[in-house]
Amino acid sequence: MNVPFVDLAWQESQIKTEREKRFADVIERTAFVMGPEVEQFEEHFAAYCGVKHAIAVANGTDALMLIYAAAGIGPGDEVITIATTFIASVSPLLHLGASPVFVDIDPTTRNFDMEKIETAITPKTKAILAVHLYGDMPDMDALKNIADKHKVMIIEDACQAHGAEYKGERAGSFGIAAAFSFYPGKNLGAYGDGGGITTNDDDVAARLRMLRNHGGVKKYEHAIVGFNSRLDTLHAIVLDEKLKLLDSWNEMRRSIAEAYEKGLSDITTIKIPARAAGVQPVHHLYMIELPEGERDPFMNAMRGKGIGVGIHYPDPLHLTGALSGLGYKKGDLPHAETFASRIVSIPMFPGMTAEQVTYVVSSIREYFHV
Ligand SMILES: Cc1ncc(COP(=O)(O)O)c(C=O)c1O
Structure with a gap:
């Protein structure tokens, strides 16, 4: 018998009919980047995660980069996290001149050893990055207590945890903002790279919408220096159809x-x-x-x-x-x-x-x- 590590063909078989119809419509309109399909997916994904805003971006790594930038993390700042995560959790910090500070894991929960976090906090600490690795989550109450006590932000790396819950609340709703990857093999995967950010903070959402599109929401209006991290329309359709399932x-x-x-x-x-x-x-x-x-x-x-x-x-x-x-x-x-x-x-x-x-x-x- 053959058991692949992952089989994405089965997922396609579940969405094929509707996806093909919606793809044909986009191709006829030749409207391939952002647009109403992306906005629709953002609305559906925000509702799914139980948050006010979802901002679609080009991939999960960019989602983290944009969150760090929107949260004002920059040169000399530190973000505490675990060393067993994927490098993309922390590589954007290095690009911004900030550094990750790693604490050890608890061998049972395979996530933060909560006892070690406080000793890693310094005046430079800006945030704790909670990584919901493998589709699991750390003890978010314990994390929130530490973050509140030391007045540091919680940021979520929910790239592997679409739909995971802690005490009935979905991943993506706990910190200042959360990053999701829509890489094809993820629980919710596009047909290529894709990413998303969720937040309940109106100001952070507004800043993220500018950061992902050259620093503005209208073409050729650049209020801040931004990035090009938009989601392609065809990916939004795939994600919207898969989200239903x-x-x-x-x-x-x-x-x-x-x-x-x-x-x-x-x-x-x-x-x-x-x-x-x-x-x-x-x-x-x-x-x-x-x-x-x-x-x-x-x-x-x-x-x-x-x-x-x-x-x-x-x-x-x-x-x-x-x-x-x-x-x-x-x-x-x-x-x-x-x-x-x-x-x-x-x-x-x-x-x-x-x-x-x-x-x-x-x-x-x-x-x-x-
Ligand atoms: C924990 C974690 N963080 C960040 C990322 C980066 O996401 P992407 O590959 O969409 O850039 C991934 C994806 O592999 C991930 O698993």
């Missing part, structure tokens, strides 16, 4: 996660995901932690059986070449380092069949001789 697709991901948990939890040598209380995850990725030294043979064995696997991400950011100038060294974040050396992501996508899930579970059980 997102809750049911996230539900499918939860059923797969349940089956994995049921099928793997008795294998004592591996660790399956756990999370902070109050979180309703959307399982963008499903990652297991293997014993030291087991990852390469395990991945080879799975690939040999036709099962797609990946590592998200192999190098914790404090040890990544591009960030060596920050001055971290091996041993600074022991839990993040151990975690990164042991994780493997196994197939997780809506449309995955029960037979495929059973095959993945039985192949892993067989590998561990249980």
Whole structure:
């Protein structure tokens, strides 16, 4: 049997008819950038996340860049986050002359060790970046208490967490603003790069709308120095059609996660995901932690059986070449380092069949001789 790591063709089969109709209309009008389709998607996405504003942009990395810029983060400023995230969570900070400050993870929740955040706060700290990695979320109450006490902003990197909830509130509604990626493989993915920002702050929303389009909302009027980070119209159509199905697709991901948990939890040598209380995850990725030294043979064995696997991400950011100038060294974040050396992501996508899930579970059980 073949089980790909992710299958986007199934998603296309669910939206094809309506998507084709709407694509034909745009192509006939030759109106390819922004326009009413983008505005419509923004309205729908804001309502979905339970916020006042959604601003569509070109990709998730730009979403973060624009948020940092709109929040006034600049030279010398610091933003606290975790080192197990994707580099795009922090690379825009470096472009703005600011720096990430990494704190270690809690090995159980696989997100912030809350105890470590306060000691990392300095007079230069402007924000805490909550990364909702793998479709999970950190303990947002604890984070908010720390942020309020020290008068720093919360920014959300919700690039992997479309629809995730903490105590009934959706990701994207907790901080000054939240970044989403609509990269094709994400829970809500375009047919190319795409991104979005959500916020409840009217002023921040207005600034973001200018920043994404050369610093103005009207053509050739530039109130501030901006970027070109607009969303293409065809992507907005794909996203708008997929958004209608997102809750049911996230539900499918939860059923797969349940089956994995049921099928793997008795294998004592591996660790399956756990999370902070109050979180309703959307399982963008499903990652297991293997014993030291087991990852390469395990991945080879799975690939040999036709099962797609990946590592998200192999190098914790404090040890990544591009960030060596920050001055971290091996041993600074022991839990993040151990975690990164042991994780493997196994197939997780809506449309995955029960037979495929059973095959993945039985192949892993067989590998561990249980
Ligand atoms: C946690 C996280 N942050 C940021 C990004 C950047 O998003 P994009 O690839 O759309 O620029 C991604 C996407 O891979 C991500 O997973």
